[in-house]
Amino acid sequence: MTSRPARAALLLAAASLLSALGTLPATAADDAPLPGTTWTVEPATADGPDGRVSHRIDAEPGQTVADHVAVTNYSEHPATFELYASDGLVTADGQFDLLPSGTTPVDSGAWVSVGEGGVPATEGSTPMRVEVAPEATVTVPFTLTVPADATPGDHPAGIVAALVPVAGEQQVSFDARVGVRLHLRVAGDVLPTLAVTDVQAGYSPSWNPFAPGSVEVEYTVTNEGNVRLGAGITADAAGPFGWASTSGEGVAQRELLPRQAVTSTVVLAGTWPLGPVSGEVTVVPVVVGDDVVEVEVPTVAAGWSAWALPWAQLALLALAVAAVLLVRRTRRRRELATQRRIDAAVAALDRETVDA
Structure with a gap:
């Protein structure tokens, strides 16, 4: 029989997979603050969930947009949730997430007001609370007001439903919250730009003198534009006069948010020690999901060199x-x-x- 901690780990892993598809974790574990509590939060109309995976909003600077989220309690007992907005981010393993609990948003998460008459999240502010009856759904309105001086491009955010512990119940160490992603694109010039920098390479010889060694190339890919992009990455190497050329693929980046940088490595096997070796790291930008980027997205590359001594x-x-x-x-x-x-x-x- 699977233990409660094991079920918690499995549920959180499944939630991470859902977040990669555009929705933040949507299930809580059995040993959450209220035992046996399971819930979701999802996009909705005033009448209830509408089947959207996430909120996708295109807005002008200064514009206010109204929408809804639905919180569903699948448990056999009532549960209370705190609802609040936060800024979005992409973790080191490529999953979409929000700022840690208690962190004040500074971008689009601070532009969202949850509930009737709600106010944006600020330092020390109190999130809205909503009680949901057993096996029931409550629809909550929210508004997003884009500042007049907001910069064009993507501003990721999300709305969280965090389970409120019941007084006297045993507490747990993990953060019991789920949420839904909010894709916000502010109107203006779209600048899809990636850069590859800090390229460094080192040669590792084979212990077998009759076999080639390998080159490990480290690089940093930065989204210097204002819209999210994915990235396909390749690298190549060759000795003098193009002798003994080889190539390989780096770790593809599913999503890089504006101003986000990721450092990774690619190993080029089959490199013979012919003295000086050199090559390039090439980054091919990829439009994410259903995003629309109507301007050309240029491929970028950066060179490297190293000594492959025999x-x-x-x-x-x-x-x-x-x-x-x-x-x-x-x-x-x-x-x-x-x-x-x-x-x-x-x-x-x-x-x-x-x-x-």
Whole structure:
């Protein structure tokens, strides 16, 4: 039988997968603050959930947009939730998430007011609370007011429903919150731009002198534009005059938010130690999901160089030369010893002839 902690881990893993598809984690574990509590939060109209995966909003600076979220309590007991908005981010493993609990949003999360007469999240503000009956759904309105001086492009955010612990119930260490993603694009010039920088490479020889080594190339991909983009990454290497060329693929980035930077590596196997080696890291921008980018998105590349010195081959050559010298020295010593024995025999024969 699966333990409660194990079920919690499985549910949180499944929630992370859902977040990669555009929705933040949508299920709580059995050992959440209120035992057996399971719930979702999803886009809705005033009448209830409408089947959208996330909120997608295009707005002008200064515009106010109204929409709804629906909180559904699948449990057999009532539950209370705190609803609030926060800024979006992409984690190191490529999953969409929101700022940690208690962190005040500074971008689009601070532009969202949840509930009738709600106010945006600020430091020290109190989130809206809503009680949901057993196996019931409550629809909550929210408004998003884009500042007049908001910069064009993508401003990711999300709306969270955090379970409020019941007084006297056992507390747990993990954050029991679920949420729905909000894609906001502020009107204006779209600038889809990626950059690849800080490219460094190092050669690792093979222990087998008759086999090639590998080059590990480290690089940083930065979204310098104002809209989210994915990135396909390749790298290549070659010796002098293009000899012994090889190539490989880096870790594809499913989504890079504006101003986000990711550092990764790609290993180019099959690189022979021919002295100087060089190559490029090439980044091909990819439009994410249903996003619309009507301008050309240029491919970018950055070069690198390194020394692939044939240490294993030189060691083998040194051993071969040492072996030849040793054989020659041994042969010379053997020849000298033989010559000494011959000289001794001749001298003895001469002495016998004189004595006779």
